Amino acid sequence: MKTNSRRKFIEDSFKVTVAVAVGGPIILNSASALAANESHDAKVNADNPLKFVQAPLGFSYAALEPNIDALTMEIHYTKHHTAYIKNVNDAIVAEKLNYTSEKEFFDNASKLSAKARNNGGGAWNHNFFWASLKPGTTSGPNGKVKDAITNTFGSVDKFKELFTQAALTRFGSGWAWLVNDNGTLKITSTANQDNPLFDKVEVKGTPLLALDVWEHAYYLKYQNKRNEYIANWWNVVNWDEVNKRLV
Ligand SMILES: [Fe+2]
Numbered sequence: 001m002k003t004n005s006r007r008k009f010i011e012d013s014f015k016v017t018v019a020v021a022v023g024g025p026i027i028l029n030s031a032s033a034l035a036a037n038e039s040h041d042a043k044v045n046a047d048n049p050l051k052f053v054q055a056p057l058g059f060s061y062a063a064l065e066p067n068i069d070a071l072t073m074e075i076h077y078t079k080h081h082t083a084y085i086k087n088v089n090d091a092i093v094a095e096k097l098n099y100t101s102e103k104e105f106f107d108n109a110s111k112l113s114a115k116a117r118n119n120g121g122g123a124w125n126h127n128f129f130w131a132s133l134k135p136g137t138t139s140g141p142n143g144k145v146k147d148a149i150t151n152t153f154g155s156v157d158k159f160k161e162l163f164t165q166a167a168l169t170r171f172g173s174g175w176a177w178l179v180n181d182n183g184t185l186k187i188t189s190t191a192n193q194d195n196p197l198f199d200k201v202e203v204k205g206t207p208l209l210a211l212d213v214w215e216h217a218y219y220l221k222y223q224n225k226r227n228e229y230i231a232n233w234w235n236v237v238n239w240d241e242v243n244k245r246l247v
Contacts, residue, residue: 049100052123054085063135067232069221084122091116109198121193129210134238145243152185163187167230173214179205208245
């Protein structure tokens with residue numbers, strides 16, 4: 001069943017949009033994510049069973065100030081991300097792609113057209129990114145993800161150093177990732193809108209944390225200083241959400 005497969009994908013594999021800010025703005029809970037998907041499922045016709053959905057941004061554009069500025073957030077969400085969603089859905093229709101889930105779509109990423117691949121990655125990556133953010137200064141990793149990070153990298157500080165390095169050294173546009181590769185945490189980066197779910201990618205795994213290092217994510221406030229953007233981004237990481245993704 002199409003709906004069931006998509007639900008299982010979300011619940012079992014990605015845990016993408018399950019993010020509740022206790023005592024603060026709701027980022028996006030699983031019920032609303034599923035409702036959004038199911039709503040769009042109802043509109044999908046038999047020839048085009050997959051449709052990407054832009055997850056609601058559950059906090060205001062200014063909520064991440066001063067770490068990420070309001071104008072950047074607004075443009076990023078309403079222009080860039082919205083365009084990825086539209087373009088991948090247009091490609092799915094135009095190219096008559098019959099994938100029935102996002103998982104199946106990314107499992108076949110190497111077979112996709114550039115338009116479908118790049119915009120599909122952009123659509124998914126940004127939904128994941130928004131849910132990885134939390135207004136207010138966070139205190140760093142906690143619980144089982146802190147234990148896993150410490151066991152893998154030696155310390156939280158060392159992990160942050162290595163992740164920062166991956167983000168800084170990604171040449172041009174791309175993403176830095178923390179992934180769970182069958183129980184092993186790994187840091188990687190991808191070019192453009194690729195992600196660790198693609199069938200052919202340097203490091204595969206279940207994404208736990210992502211950082212967008214495209215210039216559109218930081219240039220208005222930080223200009224060429226990607227290092228300052230990364231340093232301040234750590235303040236708004238939603239570690240509770242990262243914990244939920246580690247299963
Ligand atoms: Fe972006």
